Each structure stands twice: as C-alpha cells, then as structure tokens.
Amino acid sequence: xxxxxAVEVPALAARLEELKRRAAECIEAxxxxxxxxxxxxxxxxxxxxxERHAHAAMTRFFAxxxxxxxxxxxxxxxxxxxxxxxFRADWQWDGIPGEAGQVLPPIRVGFLCEYDxxxxxxxxxxxxxxxxxxxxxxxxxxxxxxxxxQSSAAGPxxxxxxxxxxxxxxxxEEDGGGKIELIxxxxxxxxDVVFMAHPSQEDAAYLPDVAEHDVTVKYFGKAAHAAAxxxxxxxxxxxxxxAYNNLSLLRQQMKPTWRVHxxxxxxxxxxxxxxxxxxxxxxxRTPSLRELSILTEKAENCFKAAALATGCEVELKSxxxxxxxxxxxxxxxxxxxxxxxxxxxxxxxDDNLNGLSGSTDFGNVSFVIPGIHPYxxxxxxxxxxxEEYTTAAGSEDAQFYALRTAKALAMTALxxxxxxxxMEKAKEDFRIVRLKEEVDLNRSEHGKGSGLGIGAAxxxx
Ligand SMILES: [Zn+2]
Ligand SMILES: [Zn+2]
Numbered sequence: 001x002x003x004x005x006a007v008e009v010p011a012l013a014a015r016l017e018e019l020k021r022r023a024a025e026c027i028e029a030x031x032x033x034x035x036x037x038x039x040x041x042x043x044x045x046x047x048x049x050x051e052r053h054a055h056a057a058m059t060r061f062f063a064x065x066x067x068x069x070x071x072x073x074x075x076x077x078x079x080x081x082x083x084x085x086x087f088r089a090d091w092q093w094d095g096i097p098g099e100a101g102q103v104l105p106p107i108r109v110g111f112l113c114e115y116d117x118x119x120x121x122x123x124x125x126x127x128x129x130x131x132x133x134x135x136x137x138x139x140x141x142x143x144x145x146x147x148x149x150q151s152s153a154a155g156p157x158x159x160x161x162x163x164x165x166x167x168x169x170x171x172x173e174e175d176g177g178g179k180i181e182l183i184x185x186x187x188x189x190x191x192d193v194v195f196m197a198h199p200s201q202e203d204a205a206y207l208p209d210v211a212e213h214d215v216t217v218k219y220f221g222k223a224a225h226a227a228a229x230x231x232x233x234x235x236x237x238x239x240x241x242x243a244y245n246n247l248s249l250l251r252q253q254m255k256p257t258w259r260v261h262x263x264x265x266x267x268x269x270x271x272x273x274x275x276x277x278x279x280x281x282x283x284x285r286t287p288s289l290r291e292l293s294i295l296t297e298k299a300e301n302c303f304k305a306a307a308l309a310t311g312c313e314v315e316l317k318s319x320x321x322x323x324x325x326x327x328x329x330x331x332x333x334x335x336x337x338x339x340x341x342x343x344x345x346x347x348x349x350d351d352n353l354n355g356l357s358g359s360t361d362f363g364n365v366s367f368v369i370p371g372i373h374p375y376x377x378x379x380x381x382x383x384x385x386x387e388e389y390t391t392a393a394g395s396e397d398a399q400f401y402a403l404r405t406a407k408a409l410a411m412t413a414l415x416x417x418x419x420x421x422x423m424e425k426a427k428e429d430f431r432i433v434r435l436k437e438e439v440d441l442n443r444s445e446h447g448k449g450s451g452l453g454i455g456a457a458x459x460x461x
C-alpha cells in the first residue's frame with residue numbers, strides 16, 4: 001500500500017458523494033425543461049420509425065442545452081443518426097491527468113432514450129418517460145463533471161479518466177427493434193457502458209426480459225365453389241386453424257416460462273369461396289436464445305404439419321429482428337440499487353418477481369456492451385400497455401419518479417467513472433454472462449443452424 005492511500009480513499013468517497021449531490025441538483029434544476037420534453041413527446045404519440053416529432057423535440061432539447069461555463073462545451077448533436085428517427089448527442093470531459101501528466105483511457109458512457117408509442121393507446125408503455133430519464137441522467141452527469149473543472153483541483157481523485165457522455169435516441173422499441181438496427185450500424189461500437197430505465201409498477205434493478213422470435217405464416221391453397229364443388233378446392237383457412245390448434249396442444253408440453261401467442265390475420269374472403277389464402281402472425285418467447293431455438297423448431301413443425309394435412313403450400317417468414325433476452329450485470333445493478341435506495345426507492349425482492357417479463361431490444365444491446373435496464377415505479381399501479389398507463393405516464397405524479405430515476409442513473413455512472421475497478425467488474429460480469437449464454441446455445445444441437453447464433457446475431461442478423 002502506498003502511504004497516501006489511507007487518506008485518499010475516504011477523500012474519494014466523500015468527493016464522490018459530493019459529485020452525486022451535484023448531479024441530482026442539476027437534474028432538479030432542469031426539471032421544468034425535462035417535464036416539458038416528456039409532455040411534448042407524450043402528447044404527440046408516434047409509432048415505431050415514425051417518431052419525427054419526438055426526434056425534433058429531443059434534438060432541439062440538446063441543441064439548446066448550453067453549458068453554464070462556455071458555449072463550446074455544449075452538446076454536439078447528430079440528427080437522423082444512422083436511422084431517420086434516431087439521434088446522438090455527445091459531450092466530452094477532459095479528465096484530470098496524473099502528477100506526471102499521464103492520462104487515463106477515457107470512459108464512454110451512453111444513455112439510451114426511447115420515444116415510440118403504441119397504436120391506438122398512445123404512450124401506454126411510458127416511453128416519453130424513458131426519453132426524459134435518459135436526457136435527465138445525461139444532464140446530471142455533465143453537470144457533476146463540469147463542477148470538477150470549475151472547482152479546479154477539487155476533483156474526486158488525483159487522477160480521473162476523460163469521459164465521453166453520449167445520449168442515443170433509439171426509435172422503434174415496440175415494433176421492429178431500432179436498437180438492433182443501430183447495433184448493426186455500429187452505433188454502440190464506441191461506447192463502454194450504457195444506461196436506460198423503463199417505467200413499470202415497481203422499482204427493480206433487473207427483470208428477466210425474454211428472447212422473442214416473430215413469425216408470419218402464409219398458407220396458399222386453391223379457391224373453389226364451397227357448395228357446388230368444394231372437392232376442387234384446397235382450404236388455406238383449415239391449415240391456419242389446424243396450426244393454431246397444433247400450437248394449443250403443444251402448450252401442454254411447453255415449459256411454464258415459454259410463451260406462444262398469435263392471431264389469424266387473414267382467413268379467406270367469402271364463405272362461398274374455399275379460402276385460397278390464410279395468414280397467421282405469432283410471437284414466440286423464452287428466457288434464453290437456446291430455448292428460443294427449440295421452441296421455434298417445434299412451432300415451425302406445427303405450421304408445416306398443418307400444410308401437409310391440408311395440401312397447402314406454406315411460407316414461414318421471420319420478423320426483421322430477433323429480440324434477445326436481457327443479460328444481467330450484477331456489479332452495475334448493485335451500484336444502481338445502492339444509489340436508488342439513498343434516493344428512497346423501494347426495490348422489489350427477487351422472490352416477488354412475476355417470473356417473466358416482456359421483451360425489449362435492449363436485450364440485444366446487453367449482448368454487445370455492459371449496461372443496465374432497470375424498471376421504475378411511476379406513482380401508479382396501472383399496468384403497461386393499458387389506457388390507464390397512458391394517463392399515468394403523462395401525469396404530474398410521474399415526474400417525481402422519473403427525475404429520481406434519472407438521478408440514480410447519473411449517480412451510478414459517476415460510480416463507474418470514479419470508483420476504482422467498477423468498470424472492470426462490469427466488463428467481467430458482461431463477459432462471463434455472455435460466455436455462459438454462448439456455451440449454452442452451442443451445446444444445444446437445436447442451436448446449430450437455427451439462425452440464432454450469438455456471434456452472428458450480435459453483428460448482423
Ligand atoms: Zn411496451
Ligand atoms: Zn416499453
């Protein structure tokens with residue numbers, strides 16, 4: 001141990017707490033602008049890849065975000081970043097060189113903002129609040145780091161890494177998977193760690209969001225007069241009904257954590273014409289990619305069997321992107337929980353978990369970079385994807401909880417930057433969990449050739 005370490009560590013801890021307070025103050029000072037941003041997105045709900053108004057509101061927000069110290073230090077904003085309704089805002093902090101002038105490698109922190117809505121029921125998933133939380137956390141972190149520069153030598157440590165703060169606007173979470181397209185386009189390549197938070201009914205550092213495969217099934221039969229000579233026809237609706245029933249029977253042998261749900265999108269045109277075309281759309285979900293490949297194979301057999309039984313041709317078309325399960329990151333979650341508790345968050349216990357959640361394109365992000373996707377209470381017991389939740393997400397009450405979540409994320413980012421080893425631990429957690437997933441997938445013969453291989457999947461699908 002070096003002689004100065006005994007005083008250095010408590011000093012670091014005290015200064016880190018000071019910085020966290022400063023981040024929270026900055027977020028509080030911007031509360032009106034943040035609420036306005038959230039309200040603007042909420043009041044003009046837009047579907048996946050059509051979030052033009054939200055994109056304009058977000059980029060205006062960062063373009064008009066001057067630094068208290070100098071205009072040159074304001075955000076650099078890239079509109080239409082790699083996707084029409086995605087954006088990127090960056091701000092750099094130079095860090096503090098060591099006594100010999102040596103500079104530590106920079107830490108590149110990303111905050112993700114979603115802002116798409118649902119058809120018919122608007123912001124029923126509260127993505128306006130995700131946008132607000134991401135923006136608020138980024139402002140908080142920037143404010144805290146600027147404070148170090150303002151108070152010259154009063155940094156949190158004798159030496160501090162340079163920091164790149166990036167806000168990524170990620171469209172189309174509800175449909176399509178904008179983050180997956182952004183991964184393919186390299187938007188995450190120059191980031192070290194990412195943070196976002198999703199509105200829910202409770203505060204949770206991690207919920208097991210599951211992997212998802214979407215499939216459209218098309219049956220091609222042959223039209224005929226349904227009364228005069230039905231034997232001339234090949235009934236595509238019969239194939240669709242059989243497939244639906246095959247899957248319903250399969251459910252008895254499915255794991256309790258698997259989900260299969262679908263609709264008949266096209267079931268013919270008129271009762272007196274034997275349906276020559278029918279179409280189904282199904283979502284398949286499981287806790288891991290390995291299980292998803294097994295379920296996909298079973299479901300595909302159900303679809304093909306129905307075609308064989310009826311004499312139809314069948315065409316299976318996968319959705320544009322697979323959503324991966326969200327990988328945990330224990331070190332980052334622990335830091336987030338510690339910060340959240342200090343702010344009064346009441347985290348649910350593991351054994352209170354419902355066991356299964358939805359799916360998110362953050363799952364794919366969690367396979368390429370360490371990060372967290374915690375859930376936060378918004379002051380209402382309403383459930384996501386309901387009209388009641390839309391009301392709650394646009395309410396005054398939600399603001400307190402959104403700002404609190406932004407503070408907890410900014411504080412956790414400060415931990416990553418200034419706590420010795422936290423970034424390394426987060427990277428190690430990421431490496432181990434991802435490797436486990438990869439080994440698991442490769443040991444399954446079902447995983448081979450299914451198109452769900454992680455190596456291929458992360459870069460391009
Ligand atoms: Zn949703
Ligand atoms: Zn959502």
